[in-house]
Amino acid sequence: MQDLQEVTHDLHYENYRATRLADGSDSDGPGLDKPRAPKQAVPKSDTDIKLREKEAELARMQAMLLQMQQQLKQQNQAPSSSSSHNV
Numbered sequence: 001m002q003d004l005q006e007v008t009h010d011l012h013y014e015n016y017r018a019t020r021l022a023d024g025s026d027s028d029g030p031g032l033d034k035p036r037a038p039k040q041a042v043p044k045s046d047t048d049i050k051l052r053e054k055e056a057e058l059a060r061m062q063a064m065l066l067q068m069q070q071q072l073k074q075q076n077q078a079p080s081s082s083s084s085h086n087v
Contacts, residue, residue, distance in 0.1 A: 004065070011058065016060070 022044075 004062075008058065008062070011055070015055070018051075
């Protein structure tokens with residue numbers, strides 16, 4: 001789980017950094033004091049397209065992981081009456 005969180009964090013940071021570099025934004029920092037309208041990301045190269053595909057795949061995997069965690073949580077909360085039959 002920790003590995004997934006680190007990979008996700010690194011991926012989002014690299015996407016942010018690549019976007020900032022591609023936009024030619026100044027290096028003053030995030031610029032939180034001057035809000036901007038979000039730009040529509042348009043893939044400019046094969047690398048951008050592959051990156052978007054990987055992001056979509058990661059989002060699907062995270063959704064699947066969340067669903068599996070919820071199922072495990074429900075199974076653990078269910079009464080363990082079935083374990084008495086396995087004697």
